[in-house]
Amino acid sequence: MNTKRSRVQTLRAVVQWVMFILVAAIALVKYLKESGVVIPLPEISLHAVCPFGGVVTVYEFLTTGGLIQKLHSSALVLMALGLVVAFFFGPIFCGYFCPLGTWQEWIGKLGKRIFKRKYNRLLPSFIDKYLRYLRYIVLVLVVYQTAVTAKLVFADVDPYYALFNFYTGEVALSALLILAAVTVLSLFVERPWCKYFCPYGALLGLFNLIRVFPVRRREETCINCKKCDVACPMNIKVSTAKAVRDHQCISCHECLSGVACPVEDTVIISSAKGGRQA
Amino acid sequence: MKIRPQTAIVLSILFVLAGILGSWALGWWQTQTDRTPQRLESQRLEDMTSPSQAGAYDPDDIRGSYTFEDINRFYEVPLADLAAAFTVDTDRAAGFKVKDFETIFPDPDGEIGTSSMKLFVAWYKGLPYELKEESFLPAPAAAILREKAEITLEQEEYLNTHTLETQE
Missing domain, CATH: 3.30.70 (Alpha-Beta Plaits)
Structure with a gap:
């Protein structure tokens, strides 16, 4: 049993580390190249490798054939691939690939040391069960606002973007504050952003109802x-x-x-x- | 059918990698935007001040990520005029990005921004441009337009009410 256990969890930890480092490197390379440092690597925006970007630009793509500013076709490709994977195996993107989820888990390890078995069970269930649907409201609001304004409105509140760009000066204060709040909350609740606010997790989560496996x-x-x-x-x-x-x-x-x-x-x-x- | 979690993960990773590779082969995998602005649509050419500008780039497609050098290259507005208009030091004008206006015009309402550059370039070059929001220009930009561009009476009136004095 121990061997199997270590294999699954080790594999998960490796994938999480690789994804975290990859995304951090993409953000850093872009920042350095924009600062004039010559690096023989392509300059890729984080928005280009975020599948949620594909979700928010779907309306623009279907109605005009174009994409929301700052987004690229790669986001649409990743969105489609993510949805297919979710159809078969559920939101593996959330559990394995998402660096913000990994970040919350890392902070959560400290919370587990502090609160022991009470960790992740501090919020009364009658509040918790209703808050779990908040992320669907976030999803609808973000998709609607993006469709109406044709702007990447989510960027101003996106803790994922803030986590990897906090040093660039390009992150809205609101996004930094939300990242800080998510980080602090992770000391009490496991993956608070995923549970209550993440619009992409909300979409992928629906595939749990129909997933093949x-x-x-x-x-x-x-x-x-x-x-x-x-x-x-x-x-x-x-x-x-x-x-x-x-x-x-x-x-x-x-x-x-x-x-x-x-x-x-x-x-x-x-x-x-x-x-x-x- | 039972499936091991390791198999599910490996299959997912392979599927995503294959999808990226396939979309790249088909030309769908774009992680960077073509920095070239769009050209003016043909139906808008009749609105143009100067017919000689046919095929010009659309000033409405100026982006915050454009440097003054980009604008000089695409729209042929001299770097010196851009630097003077927006009070940017000439030695750093080439690499100055439009989205960085907020660092030199720290107005809480953000009245001088990307739309100000669109307006300036459009009127400087006599290109059609539809004002979608209230845009303001720094006083030197308005002065350069009055001196070097063929602005209409209507545009002159707009400048009279949408010019902001800048600190030297």
């Missing part, structure tokens, strides 16, 4: 230890479901057999149809 729990072998529930950063009750169809699942695979689940072949990824869903 959801997380499934085999009742016949489950020992009801609830370790899967404790491991889930999004507080999903995996232990009460046959198939995890929760819109908040980020496909981090922390709940699976060989990772959190101590019983082999019990919490798995499978296309076989199950019964009750979480």
Whole structure:
């Protein structure tokens, strides 16, 4: 079990580190080249490699054939690829690739040391469960405002852009304040941005309802230890479901057999149809 | 069908890489914008002050990321006039970006910005330009337009009410 566990989590950590360094390097190269430093690398904007850019410019693309200022066709390509991946395996982008999610997890490790088992369970559930739908409002507002203004309105509040460009002087104060708030909140709540505000996570999360390969729990072998529930950063009750169809699942695979689940072949990824869903 | 998480991740990564490679091969993978501005649409040519400007670049496509050198190259406005109009030191004018106006015109309302440059270039070159927002010009820019451009009475009236004094 330990070998399997280390493989999945190690793979995830490696992917997260690679993505974080890659995005940081892209932002740094652009900044240095704009500052006049000669570097034999292409100058790529972070907006060009953000799949959410593709989401907000879809309306512009469909109605005029063009893109919102600052965006590039690569964002549309990444959006399409991300949606296909989510259709099969869920929001793997969130659980593995998103550097802002990784940043929150890193800060969260400090929070876990401080609050121990209370970490990520400090917010009353009756507030938490309603706040989880806030990100859909954010998604609708951002897409609508972008369509109406034809401007990248989200950039002014985007903590992802702020995280990698805070030193460039090009980040709006509002985005820096939101990044600071997300960072502080991560000490109390795991992935607060993902849970309550992320519009791209909201969109990808919907694919949990229809994904081909959801997380499934085999009742016949489950020992009801609830370790899967404790491991889930999004507080999903995996232990009460046959198939995890929760819109908040980020496909981090922390709940699976060989990772959190101590019983082999019990919490798995499978296309076989199950019964009750979480 | 059961699938291992490692398999799901590897398949996802391979799919994304293949998608990027495929879109690159098809010419869909663009991570940089063509810095060349669009040319004026043919239906707008009849609005132009000077027919000799046919095929000129559209001043409305001036972007905040353009340097004065870009504007000089595309719109053929002398660097010296751009520097004088917007009170930028001549030795750093070539690399000065339009979006950096806020560093020299720290007006809380941001009245001198990219649209001011669009307006200045359009009127300087006698190109059609539709004002979409209220744009202001620094006093030296207005003076240069009055001296070197063929501005209309209507434009003169606009300058009279949309010129801001700058600190030397």
